[in-house]
Amino acid sequence: MDRSYFESLSVLSPFEIKDELIKLARAGSERSAKAFLNAGRGNPNWIASRAREAFFLLGQFALIEAKRTYHDPEAGIAGMPPRDGAYIRFSRWVKRQQQAQEEGWIEEDGVPPARTLGDAVDFAIEKFGFDPDDFVHELTDSIIGDNYPVPDRALHHNEIITHEYLMWAMCAGHRPDVKFDLYPVEGGTAAMCYIFKALKNQRLLNPGDTIALGTPIFTPYLEMPELEDYALHTINVSAEQEDKFQLTEDDLKALEDPKVKALFLVNPGNPSAAAMDPDAIARLVNLVNTKRPDLMILTDDVYGTFVPGFESLLGHLPRNTIGVYSYSKYFGCTGWRLGVIAVAQDNIFDTRIQEHPEEIQKLLDDRYRALTPKPREIKFIDRVVADSRDVALNHTSGLSLPQQVMMTLFGLVEMMDSEKVYQKACIAICERRFRNLVEGMGVESNPGKYFDYYYGIIDLEFWLRKYVGEEVVQWVKENIHPLDIPFRLAEDHGIVLLNGSGFAAPNWSARVSFANLHDDAYSEIGRAVRSIARGYVQAYQASRGEEITA
Template identity: 45%
Template sequence: MPSDKSKLAQLSPFELKDELIKLASSVENRLMLNAGRGNPNFLATIPRHGFWRLGLFAMREAERSFTYLPEGVGGFPRLAGIEDRFEIYYREHATTPGMRFLARCVSYVRDQLGLDASQFLYEMCEGILACNYPVPDRMLKLSEQIVARYIREEMIGAHPFVGHFDLFATEGGTAAMTYIFNTLRENRLLGPGDTIALGLPIFTPYIEIPELNDYQLKTVHIEADPANGWQYSKAEIDKLRDPAVKAFFLVNPSNPPSVKMSEESLAQIAEIAKARPDLIILTDDVYGTFADDFTSLFAIAPHNTILVYSYSKYFGATGWRLGVIATHEDNVLDRAIAALPEKTKKELDKRYASITTDPRGLKFIDRLVADSRTVALNHTAGLSTPQQVQMVLFSLFSLMDTEQDYKAAMKRLIRSRERALYREIGITPERDANEVGYYTLLDLEILGAKAYGKPFVEWLLKSVNPSELLFELAKESGVVLLPGRGFGAQHPSGRVSLANLNETDYEKIGRAARGLIERYHAKFLKKKSGK
């Protein structure tokens, strides 16, 4: 094990993972099982086939221009007649992978969404060819409408939602987080010494970013209770009533417990948001598409809430870096900017004067776009257009899957892995309707108590640092887990991703975890007997 564990304890769990991997890989010819990272080992194939087939059609469109030049020069697609040319292309390639899906996309966009099919094909061809800057820079026009329909379907569902919302396409959820923190600071909505609330456990950067010298924010913790299915108690949520708390950041479903917020908690937060129209809420809902009957806080309290969504996990697209930020057209952020002191408004007028003649009319979400390129480069802002095309195809794939077959397959896959893990540990996990199962926390207190009783757990926690157990598991069994405490979990635990390994691997992890507990129980008995 590493000699200086005190220094390692200060590392982010994602950096600590590298040290665990070194240990797990130290034994020659032993399979290292890294369940520490959430990158899925599955991906959506149909919309990817559609992407490549669309690319070939777009190339044919490009090669209709400048054909007199022999040097391989093409031009932009042409709008006139593009739908007819696509129909011819479809008939020629109807049996090739992705072609049928593309044809269904065109039909769905035209017949179900009421959008112009020719304009859609033109935007997709120009986008996949990447021959023009992203215009509009926040998101391509029809792409935003299609992705908005997907967000409405998956994050809002049947919940009543009045009004429209805007989208900003970003380089994944991580860029969305970076942009939001930065623009909140630049527009004086959050400043050094201000207090924000964090719903714990939470994705580690939400804990680490406020502490950076850039922000220097104070944090109040809204603690989820593992004994209550990782839900927030009413008393914890009531901390948001304090007017000193300017913002509330959470991941829903949670990371790493992987549990969606209960309807009671959603309703309580919505009631607080109504009583506190100044409260800013940021909800990161990347795992919402794995949940049953998911409803986002964005649906419940839309005027207070910034929604962050990433396509990375559900579609197996971490390398694509596809995410969106959504804000309601009538939101707390724009109101807060309008209420800033005149001196501050003048400073912000100067900041944004180079991109608009009406800086005070610039919406928060458009400030995000400008700030993402340090304002001066606003004219080249925006997510790359091929990324936006793939985002659109993922969205249409899900929207057209009216029987939700893909979603059912994803749920079935990760929940089967969860059963295999706990079966080998030797316990049956209690099924919770709010549980999502993308991750699971192997809680040392709970597992040890179920296996050998509370006295053993009390001895174990006094005798061994929980992080040392993770190093021992890596060294002895080649299994890598991330420390739950790095995500703000209060109990000693290890996070297991149920997305990135095969079922047989989770059986091995379960046996390794059980073996570790058994070895320490043997030490406990020896200590108890005085031998």
């Protein structure tokens, strides 16, 4: 394909280019009889089974409870699950289920679902001091989905459980002595949309304002600020592969300028897969504490659970930071759409809103007047909730209740896993695939303890420079377009990877997901990348009339 065609595509999101790559890869796979391998999207090919087993079993009990208050079997109508005595009835029912399940149960089948469900409920009651009937009723009424979310921001028990889960998932290595308000939302994507919208509506970010992006970064963070809805100016604070994708003192200097209103990060990175190490965190904490106490920070920590002892900025700079977490990748539940926004109860967002001039205060008063006689007392997190439903529909806001129950059970089952068997197994899956790719490429790579193994950047410029030399790198850059890499992988090898440039990663790179293909596929991908690099070297040698040796 000629250079002009690649230039026309280079303005597109990599997720749009992906569709063309898939067509080419399928066709190439059919011609060559090679397997079609799509490592372009990070949907994991595993699921967390125990919490799901408990969820579906809980639904059966909830239906029995609903029929207790009213039941017309002929019409198929039941009532609503009752509260009083719910825990005693649950305990008796779950014990009967467990006895039935354990007859003929063998060790290889794992933990019986009834035991998981019963243990999770008892664990929560004991750990958090819940009223047993209140908690069981929240579960049964919510999984039935017969009511609007009340409270609308987060169910009472779910917020407490999710808060504790997040302190492990996002702050295992540095837990702050701070309480966060949570807003469960429809996945990390909804969290992004709601936060951008709320920051604009609160006049915390205005058209023409400058924000910094810690790059490489998930593509929508590059694209959303450019929309006319926000019209923000962006600067990139780029972490380089030579620094193991860690922000240096020089990288952070741009944040000293007060014109930079906010810093948006994905940590661990997508696609760099590197979590901020203690030194990088300390540098940023020092900058905020000494020079930029007004800096707003958004940290998207979806992949934190793939780094043991992960430390989020939410734990180190809670007052300045909005935290975003999604359950999708760790629990294999992209279809469930489970995410959460976390904001410390003491935060600069509330302070900044209170400091607005009277003119802006009156505009915000008008926006939220229908919600309360004292709109200036509405907290930032509750404004996020209201804005997510365009204020007028605030009374029907909140994540669906069955989704919140699934979130509750994911959190409880993970907390009960004191040995972190599930976490170790997930990390091992991704690391094994990473090793297969590196071996297939024929290179050596030791990414270090802060690498999450979920994604990776294959930077051909970096590897060609390391193994072949600068002359070859310069020739390739002068004669070949960077999009040639993913297109050649698709057309010649039936493999789909996303172009790294779409994530503000190096131009000559591609993003690979280690989550969604079988282990052996990554050996094939590694060999295909090596073949393309060899072809570039051979083209360089041929251009110089040299004997082809690569």
